[in-house]
Amino acid sequence: xxxxxxxxxxxxxxxxxxxxxxxxxxxxxxxxxxxxxxxxxxxxxxxxxxxxxxxxxxxxxxxxxxxxxxxxxxxxxxxxxxxxxxxxxxxxxxxxxxxxxxxxxxxxxxxxxxxxxxxxxxxxxxxxxxxxxxxxxxxxxxxxxxxxxxxxxxxxxxxxxx
Amino acid sequence: xxxxxxxxxxxxxxxxxxxxxxxxxxxxxxxxxxxxxxxxxxxxxxxxxxxxxxxxxxxxxxxxxxxxxxxxxxxxxxxxxxxxxxxxxxxxxxxxxxxxxxxxxxxxxxxxxxxxxxxxxxxxxxxxxxxxxxxxxxxxxxxxxxxxxxxxxxxxxxxxxxxxxxxxxxxxxxxxxxxxxxxxxxxxxxxxxxxxxxxxxxxxxxxxxxxxxxxxxxxxxxxxxxxxxxxxxxxxxxxxxxxxxxxxxxxxxxxxxxxxxxxxxxxxxxxxxxxxxxxxxxxxxxxxxxxxxxxxxxxxxxxxxxxxxxxxxxxxxxxxxxxxxxxxxxxxxxxxxxxxxxxxxxxxxxxxxxxxxxxxxxxxxxxxxxxxxxxxxxxxxxxxxxxxxxxxxxx
Numbered sequence: 296x297x298x299x300x301x302x303x304x305x306x307x308x309x310x311x312x313x314x315x316x317x318x319x320x321x322x323x324x325x326x327x328x329x330x331x332x333x334x335x336x337x338x339x340x341x342x343x344x345x346x347x348x349x350x351x352x353x354x355x356x357x358x359x360x361x362x363x364x365x366x367x368x369x370x371x372x373x374x375x376x377x378x379x380x381x382x383x384x385x386x387x388x389x390x391x392x393x394x395x396x397x398x399x400x401x402x403x404x405x406x407x408x409x410x411x412x413x414x415x416x417x418x419x420x421x422x423x424x425x426x427x428x429x430x431x432x433x434x435x436x437x438x439x440x441x442x443x444x445x446x447x448x449x450x451x452x453x454x455x456x457x
Numbered sequence: 458x459x460x461x462x463x464x465x466x467x468x469x470x471x472x473x474x475x476x477x478x479x480x481x482x483x484x485x486x487x488x489x490x491x492x493x494x495x496x497x498x499x500x501x502x503x504x505x506x507x508x509x510x511x512x513x514x515x516x517x518x519x520x521x522x523x524x525x526x527x528x529x530x531x532x533x534x535x536x537x538x539x540x541x542x543x544x545x546x547x548x549x550x551x552x553x554x555x556x557x558x559x560x561x562x563x564x565x566x567x568x569x570x571x572x573x574x575x576x577x578x579x580x581x582x583x584x585x586x587x588x589x590x591x592x593x594x595x596x597x598x599x600x601x602x603x604x605x606x607x608x609x610x611x612x613x614x615x616x617x618x619x620x621x622x623x624x625x626x627x628x629x630x631x632x633x634x635x636x637x638x639x640x641x642x643x644x645x646x647x648x649x650x651x652x653x654x655x656x657x658x659x660x661x662x663x664x665x666x667x668x669x670x671x672x673x674x675x676x677x678x679x680x681x682x683x684x685x686x687x688x689x690x691x692x693x694x695x696x697x698x699x700x701x702x703x704x705x706x707x708x709x710x711x712x713x714x715x716x717x718x719x720x721x722x723x724x725x726x727x728x729x730x731x732x733x734x735x736x737x738x739x740x741x742x743x744x745x746x747x748x749x750x751x752x753x754x755x756x757x758x759x760x761x762x763x764x765x766x767x768x769x770x771x772x773x774x775x776x777x778x779x780x781x782x783x784x785x786x787x788x789x790x791x792x793x794x795x796x797x798x799x800x801x802x803x804x805x806x807x808x809x810x811x812x813x814x815x816x817x818x819x820x821x822x823x824x825x826x827x828x829x830x831x832x833x834x835x836x837x838x839x840x841x842x843x844x845x846x847x848x849x850x851x852x
Contacts, residue, residue: 297773305773311843326807326846329767329786329795333845349845353769353786357843 612758
């Protein structure tokens with residue numbers, strides 16, 4: 296059911312844990328739906344210097360969390376913003392169709408961690424609008440407010456991607 | 458990886474070698490159509506008749522009350538739909554429970570679309586239906602009551618004989634009520650005497666008791682109103698059209714006979730391993746909860762929730778260690794919802810996602826239980842260390 300790459304990331308997850316003094320924290324998913332991702336980033340000079348995750352969830356949820364940390368570690372914030380859930384799934388050699396929407400939220404968590412980081416820096420130029428524009432271009436469901444308990448996860452499968 | 462330890466007997470079981478042996482001649486030698494007149498066909502006819510006699514003996518009923526079907530799902534569909542539609546003139550209300558198998562639940566939902574009314578009884582925290590609640594749900598329009606004998610997920614055994622008494626008392630008042638029980642999980646563990654239970658219809662599935670997949674039984678008490686759902690030839694006394702699946706029917710009857718003969722010893726074996734497994738998990742892992750009734754449960758069923766972890770991630774780790782089990786997590790099904798059974802028992806969805814079921818069988822040993830108990834705590838600990846919900850951060 297899962298690709299070898301998914302199984303590799305599931306059994307040997309990269310960057311598991313938390314960062315005590317994280318610059319940004321992003322949460323995606325909802326334990327009611329079985330998946331909850333928490334992502335911590337450390338940023339220096341607009342580059343994601345370190346990233347860690349904690350995930351409660353199925354094989355896909357854990358593997359995508361691990362995968363996304365590899366994909367964005369060392370990348371600039373702008374580069375990280377262009378990473379999509381679909382790209383994470385693709386990097387893992389694909390996911391079973393049923394998992395594409397319920398357990399493929401790792402990029403969302405990255406975007407939220409960046410949002411959190413940028414929101415905490417009011418002195419700097421707000422990148423909020425820029426973020427949303429780029430996210431929409433990159434195929435992320437744009438403009439969606441995403442608190443810890445995501446409404447969209449409540450048992451409906453949006454018709455997109457695949 | 459060494460040998461596989463199979464602990465998912467509630468999902469399916471391997472075909473018993475004696476069952477396979479009994480089936481073999483009916484594929485290539487005695488392959489005739491039982492409805493034909495020549496000898497090779499009459500051999501098949503005789504085999505089906507003998508299988509029907511054996512099955513009737515196991516259920517304590519008449520051979521004519523046995524209908525062979527394609528499995529538990531068909532039997533459940535045929536029973537609920539067949540009786541509800543036959544009784545529709547006088548009643549259009551079905552009572553069932555919220556923890557039934559989807560074969561019953563979805564049939565009820567489909568009948569609702571056809572204008573029938575359905576009451577889905579709640580269950581207590583152990584998954585048990587209340588007999589008083591059931592009686593309270595009976596209206597002037599109630600025609601069919603369908604309550605499973607034992608739950609497939611949590612193993613809880615329902616008060617079938619008590620419900621049958623209620624049904625009987627209404628019948629004595631002249632009410633035309635039909636009582637069906639899905640006994641798919643109970644076969645091999647519980648006595649299947651239909652008169653002891655007092656049911657009018659009963660569903661069985663061969664592959665749950667070391668028989669072949671794709672074959673089941675619907676017991677239909679003589680005189681029970683029934684509208685056949687599958688029409689065509691006159692097989693099964695016009696109650697289920699279609700050429701008989703002769704090898705599978707022979708396999709079913711052989712498996713059922715074996716299951717009944719060894720029921721006591723097999724149950725004892727399972728029960729001992731079950732209790733060791735339950736005790737072992739409770740004593741080795743914190744923040745776990747046994748699902749289902751503590752004592753009034755199938756002898757082979759162990760179902761736990763492990764807080765702060767998700768079921769499928771446990772299953773994948775177990776599979777890697779060579780153990781096959783199953784979960785009520787949404788992630789192991791095509792739906793996004795966790796087990797409807799656990800939700801009906803009052804478990805929060807986030808907890809229900811962390812459920813794992815081990816269902817034991819005749820081949821399981823003490824060594825299997827020891828091995829499982831030696832690796833499970835590590836799997837849970839590893840996943841909890843990764844979980845954002847775990848109270849104690851580990852890194």
